[in-house]
Amino acid sequence: MKVLVVGAGIGGLTTALSLHAAGIDARVIDRVQRLHPLGVGINLLPHATGALAELGLHDTLAAQGVATSELVHYDKFGNEIWREPRGIAAGHSWPQYSLHRGRLQALLLDAVLGRLGPGAVRTGHRFTAATQEDRRVQVTVEDHTTGTTAHLAADVVIGADGLHSGVRAHLYPDEGRPRWNGIRMWRGVATTAPFLSGTSMLMAGSNHAAKLVAYPLTTATPGDDEVLVNWVAEVRMAQDAQGEAEWTRTGRLDDVLPHYRDWRIAGLDAAAVLSSSEPLLEYPMVDRDPLPRWSFDRITLLGDAAHPMYPVGSNGGSQAILDARAVAAGLAGTADPVAGLAAYESARRESANAVVLANRDIPMDRTLRTVAERAPAGFDRIQDVLSEAELRAIGDGYRRTSATR
Structure with missing residues (x-):
């Protein structure tokens, strides 16, 4: 065959x-x-890590990525809403890895050429x-x-x-064309001081207005106080602003920076990270x-x-x-x-x-929007804003969108 x-x-x-x-x-x-090694960061969930391990690629993957230990969500003022362990810390058999998409593609390409021969890819x-x-x-x-x-x-x-x-x-x-949900995404990588555990994925805000995702692509080493961080900024826009869905399209800092100028989350200065990224990519959230x-x-x-x-x-x-x-x-x-x-x-x-x-459906976002509506100026304790059932709904939403089959 x-x-x-x-x-x-x-x-x-x-x-x-x-x-x-x-x-x-x-x-x-x-x-x-x-x-070319295009793109920025990508997360591989434990079920995908296990599948690549079956192909004998786990050691190479581990050398290229960061094993994510937790996901922490904040409001835009830096107040913690919710956190849960990820990967091995959550009881999975394999880690969740964060790494540069280009590095992942390169290690897969090297494996294909090494195993199938240099003419395997045209x-x-x-x-x-x-x-x-x-x-x-x-x-x-x-x-x-x-x-x-x-x-x-x-x-x-x-x-x-x-x-x-x-x-x-x-x-x-x-x-016809892909479907757009009204959210534009800007992506980039930058060097910054480690935040949280050094292996944490950070999310702040919600897709109702503006959301920020950040996670490290490298780990700090002795004598080096900076890591490479991937970030994604998601902003809801007017419905006539879709633009072309091309991963290599370059965006403008002035279009995204005003939405995050005062965001300082868990030691991460959002405006500084966005401003120091080159290139800065722009893409509509489509499916x-x-x-x-x-x-x-x-x-x-x-x-x-x-x-x-x-x-x-x-x-x-x-x-x-x-x-x-x-x-x-x-x-x-x-x-x-x-x-x-x-x-x-x-x-x-x-x-x-x-x-x-x-x-x-973005199920977890309904609860995060509720936080912004009930506590528009921030909060001291999330339990004063959300019930236990509402907090559980965030985790349930992530589990629905991180299906393992």
Whole structure:
């Protein structure tokens, strides 16, 4: 069985490694001419860490990331609302890791090239169309290196080419643009003094107005009093301000800084962190409606191509890794590729779509908005603002959006 994976992101590269481990021939194509370490930070939840450990990547992953120990939420004045342990501290078998997305992609790429061979990934090849024949798929690609059209044959095609998936557009040509929820995100990395435990993820505010997320990508070492911190600023905007959903789009500091100028949370000066970040990326919070079907005979979808979701539960990349492991298991379990893809979809589509809808609901944000309404000038004790049931609702919301299946 020969499988063509479209897209060399986290999902596509993990798929190639998983197929290879299952004894299935896999090749990857990507439309970019050169794979650069793009993006900023990413969180891998324990279920994704365990899946990568099955591929023998845990030691490399641990060397690149920070094992997150807790999540702490504050109001914009720095008053603590809620906290809970994460990863090993929460009783999971594997850590939750925070690391640079580019480093994660690079370690996956190195593993693919080392295990599958230097020709396993072809860059500069953009998927344009596919024709299913009786026992194979003919794929048409634009070869940006030669400026010509090429044709590739495979037994199975897996579209792992992200939010703007060419494979998804081929299967659903009338779908249209991604859905925007009115929130714009600015992202960046900066060096700053360690905050809280040094392995804590910090959240402040709410998506009703403005929210800040920050977590370290490195740990402090003796004699070094700074760490690299990833931050995400989320601001609700006018509905006509969506802009293009491109991860590499550069944003303007003046558009985001006024929302955070006076925020000082757990020793973190939000304005200073935002101001010292270069580049600063801007992106609308978008997803797509859940699909009723991913697989069409020998073609299927995976990761953001199948189920793009809001980054509410730090689960997008983790869900793509689970997809990768499941599609390899499905194909390895049968000699019939169509049956293998059907098994994969049966295992993954319903649960992944449920996470999409849970993230769209942003359940924990209703309680956080209540804090802002009841205590607009801050508070001394959160118990004076929220009941025990309301506090539990925050944790319940995070668990819904951090599903492990």
